[in-house]
Amino acid sequence: MALFRKDDTPMIDRYRWWEIIGIYAGIFAFLFFMLAPFIEGFLVSLKPLAQLFSTPYSFWPENGSFAAYFTMWESVPGFARYIFNSFLISSVATIIVLLLVVPAAYAFARFSFKGMGLVLAAFLAVSMFSGAVLLIPLFRLMRTLGMLNTYWSMIVPGAAFLIPAAIWLLRTYMMRIPRELNEAAYMDGASQFYTFRRVILPIARPGIIVVAIMTFIGAYSQQFIFALTFNSKTEYMPLPIGLYAYFGKQEVIWNELMAASFVGIAPALILIFFLQRYLVGGLTAGAVKQ
């Protein structure tokens, strides 16, 4: 892995030694801010309970161990279930979003009719009205549809608020597919639908995968408020709410809670390392071109 590329940044004048020290000091301060909660959480998960409650505060674990990572499965009841629920909710939400967004993004990328610009703007506006503002009617809607206290109460509203970003990303990606491909297909007598399904979809697959990943991460990390409001059944709780409920109890076993949190964020952290290229590309795709 190339750690740095020279062509990326103008290497006009070389850094002097004190500038390099300054840059590294700045980077480490910045990264410390970004990672401090994880450092603290990890250290807490290693510390024995007695040390957590002793004064004065000590930074490093004494007699630290990974014991909490084994005991938490019993102390945080339903932990495995929470993780499963989180994955299930995020996966179904991602599938719904993709089914809706892939055709829509293609329409926005390829066709331009009166009113389409307005529809696109409306989609973007939607992402700005967070679910928190619309909770009352959504609550009543979920109740009418009989979705309260089911997985659907978290999936259905959650998916709606993931749609705008997904459309935006995928539209940008699909606009880069050459128009000539469409025209060649029409010349061969292919229908609009056939062209979309057999010509465009296969080419757009990498873009669709990026959008799927971003949507899944979004769903996995932002399922708090709908779960808090629409579901009170332990067996359907996603991880954040499961841990939050545990938080509210009297005797919280902190080292185990932090161990559980770490196991809960591990999938996301592993994903970052494998997918960071796509993530950065995806995040900035719509941005720079604006």
Added chain:
Amino acid sequence: MTSSRSAWVFAWALLAPAIIYVLIIVAWPLVETVRLSFTDASLRKVVNYVGWRNYEKIFNETFLTVITRTFIWTFFSVLLKMIIGMCGAVLLNAAVPGRNLFRILTMPPWIVPMAIGIFMWGWMYNGQFGMISGLLQRFGIVDGPVAFLAYGSTAFWATIVTDVWIGVPMVTIYFLAAMQAIPKDLYEAAWTDGASRWTRFRRITLPLMAPAIITMSMLSLIATFNSFDIIWILTQGGPSGQTTTMIIDTYQVAIGSKKYGEGAARAVVICIFLSLFCLAYFRVTRRLHAMDKA
């Protein structure tokens, strides 16, 4: 292309499912919120139309304080996100070994489940066991333990810091991308003319990044204004309401006290502010777009 009529039908057929879904889950609730704000809806079965009474009720001193606090909270959070995000982008753009790794390491706050990151902040702010209070005591900056979430003023800033922490990775990466899109020969020309690194930043980087900074500030403003999870998990709006923003207030009235009508009136006020931000955002991006073309 085939006949434009069939293309028209096809395009709208592709759009229809997404449009219908968003109409049901977002647009209809938006309209319903407005309708409910003129009623006394609650858990009771009978719902009466009450005119402007909910609005008259909420426009008292407490609500005005909540609005002011929300704006101050949002202002400082967005300002800090922009400053720290810009510092991060400049640092991560420097050609030093290890920077790809450093770039990856900025991302966790953005990618991990938000609530879990906030739990960890909750522990850091803890007076008795938390890292911040512990280290401050170690270095003799404070005498005794500081329970950051127990006092209004510290809790207010604690929630801002956590909100900044969650927002910074995205701002940084966005700024980094914008920075790298600036043509390199501009820097080379300035360097030939003897411009120092600071002058180059001030005269080339900052002006050329203005569109990115404005766009990100607007998006960040909307996201921060809507922020719920952070305050709810850390303080639930306390102590004694001193971290209650409009979203938290609405949630407490509507979902906590089940006063749907009064909650809806508050939600409508939030929606009015959001619509104004939205309009401003579209105007600004359109103007920037036009400037790009010219």
